[in-house]
Amino acid sequence: MPPVRDIKLLTEKKLLVLENKAQEIRADILKMLEHAGSGHSAGSLGMADVFTALYYHVLVHDPKHPNDKNRDRLILSCGHIAPVHYTTLAHAGYFPKTELQTLRKFGSRLQGHPELGKLPGIENTSGPLGDGSSQAVGMAYVAKQEKLPFHTYCIMSDGELQAGITWEAALFAGRNVLHNMTWIVDRNNIQIDGYTEDIMPIEPLVQKFEAFNFHVIEVDGHNIREIVEACAYAQSIFEQPTVIIAHTTPGKGVDFMEFEPIWHGKTPKDKAELNRALKALRTLNNKITTEGN
Amino acid sequence: MSILDRGWKNKNILKHISTRNGFGEGLVKIAEQNKNVYVLCADLTESTQSEGFKTAFPDRFVQIGVSEQSLCAIGAGMCLAGKTVFLSSYAAFSPGRNWEQIRTTACLQKQNVKIVGSHAGVSVGPDGATHQMTEDIALMRVLPNMTVLVPCDAIEAQKITIASAKKKGPVYIRLDRSKTPVFTTKATPFAIGKAQTLRKGNNVAIIGCGPILYECLMAAEELSKLGIEARVINNASVKPMDEATIIKSARECGAIVTAEDAQIAGGMGSAVCELLAEAYPVPIERIGMQDEFGQSGNAEQLLEHYKLTAPWIIKAAQKVIKRK
Structure with a gap:
């Protein structure tokens, strides 16, 4: 059995640091997307807390040695939320933050959808939905078989749960008891054409995963403590793979983007709109009235 | 030892073994040398001849079930963890059903995924059109980073299996169900990117891949009786193709017939035409x-x-010579 990796308790002090970090990451996501002129805003903003929790507390990784053989693996299955992944990696020290402004530009290492080998910290090429979960189970299978110490995480969108291949991977994970792997589903209820339950319902999701022999944990995807604790708990489950369903708000932090499917694949159209979004972030959607323009 | 079996002119005395059998033997050989070789199978262990590997190396044999899309993506994930994987299924399903996963997870990521498509061509027989994969060469040939190999007999299939494990990156190996003449020998050279001239001649070049190559040789024998000397080339390495040998044959023979048990659109013959x-x-x-x-x-x-x-290859040769 592979060794267990302890995830340390999150102190109140560190929690505050991480919450601020997530907001910084959101601001940078908005800036890079406005500069790029195309890309996916809602999911990227919605997953900032999960990515912050993972890269700043949960994962065993070292940005100075991105290819260390014992590093935890984070497979991003829904490549369209690359902006949050890129921004978190840059903040964590994988590459200079200035490079974020090259997103989607000719010659950039920050491809519109992430590509393996282009950028340190990126573990897989993704974009075509559903392929990440299978690759994660392939990695976890080898790790379990050969007693390698790393844990494999796979972040996926809720929309891609409509893809058959996701459930092929789930069957395999359950049958092979891949307890050294944790899936995190971004349950934000939107996809390009609208709300998931209007397009092609995926509920009841908890029961579905349970039927596929997963241990299921539901968390508030904006509560960093809950996210960290769910990841830690997943490490203690040896009888099943774990899926964490992270309930998130698409467009989190920017009032005019939140819950609006239209922002799934859209960016702030100009500097004025960007500034409105940044102000919403700064003022917690105008709740902080002392914060000016 | 010659590059053709001593008895190659007499079909009845040649051993008849399927190329999938040669693959199965090659797989065990390479797995003995390379501990990183895993085999993934989509519920067709026996008929794809992965059984031998499964018995010899049960820890490295992975049953996926009827899940061809994840067959490829799980395999790619294993490669990301340092393995070399062979994906074993029928060609109609892999690469027939999982082309996008092959494109994204194997080719774009440049992983050591070896897609082994058995039961290719109409020579599959009784199973019918659903299981007779004839579009696979076209599907695989257009993918950047992909290598496409089509063995002509069981001995070459074994060599191709071993060579593909040593080759970095994705490879497609096309196999047949039916037992076909084993007309090459252990001494027949095989290298990825190299075509083999099996018979000399300057009136027409017959370029084939797969077991149909035996028909090409038979056709050349008959043509010789008619005073036409046909060069016969084994173009097993469809991609990368041995451009020098193909161009030389065009220059020296002035007319070409291509032969494959696959769609002419996008197939090996198409590749020759494009070149x-x-x-x-x-x-x-x-x-x-x-x-x-x-x-x-x-x-x-x-x-x-x-x-x-062979009779149709002869007709095609006569026709193409008239067009010179």
Whole structure:
């Protein structure tokens, strides 16, 4: 059995640091997307807390040695939320933050959808939905078989749960008891054409995963403590793979983007709109009235 | 040892073994040398000849079930963790069903995923059109980073299996169900990117891949009796193709026939046409499936019905020589 990796308790002090970090990451996501002129805003903003929790507390990784053989693996299955992944990696020290402004530009290492080998910290090429979960189970299978110490995480969108291949991977994970792997589903209820339950319902999701022999944990995807604790708990489950369903708000932090499917694949159209979004972030959607323009 | 079996002219004395069998043997050999080789199978262990590997190396054999899309993506994930994987299924399903996963997770990521498509061509026989994969060469050939290999007999299939494990990156290996003559020898060279001239001649070049190559040799023998000396080339490495050998044959023979048990659109013959149209245009005739599906029947009946036998190759050679 592979060794267990302890995830340390999150102190109140560190929690505050991480919450601020997530907001910084959101601001940078908005800036890079406005500069790029195309890309996916809602999911990227919605997953900032999960990515912050993972890269700043949960994962065993070292940005100075991105290819260390014992590093935890984070497979991003829904490549369209690359902006949050890129921004978190840059903040964590994988590459200079200035490079974020090259997103989607000719010659950039920050491809519109992430590509393996282009950028340190990126573990897989993704974009075509559903392929990440299978690759994660392939990695976890080898790790379990050969007693390698790393844990494999796979972040996926809720929309891609409509893809058959996701459930092929789930069957395999359950049958092979891949307890050294944790899936995190971004349950934000939107996809390009609208709300998931209007397009092609995926509920009841908890029961579905349970039927596929997963241990299921539901968390508030904006509560960093809950996210960290769910990841830690997943490490203690040896009888099943774990899926964490992270309930998130698409467009989190920017009032005019939140819950609006239209922002799934859209960016702030100009500097004025960007500034409105940044102000919403700064003022917690105008709740902080002392914060000016 | 010659590059052709001593008895190659007499079909009846040659051993008849399927290329999938040769693959199964090659797999065990390479797995003995390379501990990183895993085999993934989509519920067709025996008929794809992965059984031998499974028995010898049960810890490295992974059953996926009827899940061809994840067959490829799980395999790619294993490669990301440092392995070399062989994906074993019928060609109609892999690469037939999982093309996007092959494109994204194997080719774009440049992983050591070896896609082994058994039961290719109409020579599959009784199973009918659903299981007779004739579009696979076209599907795999267009993918950047992909290598496409089509063995002509069981001995070459073994060599190709071993060579593909040593080759970095994705490889497609096309295999047949039916037992076909073993006419090459252990001494016949095989290298990825190299074509083999099996017979000399300067009147026409017959370029084939897969077991149909035996028909090409038979056709050349008959043509010789008619005073036509045909060069026969084994173009097993469809991609990368041995451009120098193909261009040389066009220059020296002035006319070409290609032969494969696959769709002529996008197949090996298409690849030859693309090359020569730019490099050295000569008349070409293509033997292969002419934009139609197969049907049930035995292999012999079907190969004859779809004009994939020596008499049809002879006709094509005579026709193309007239066009010189």
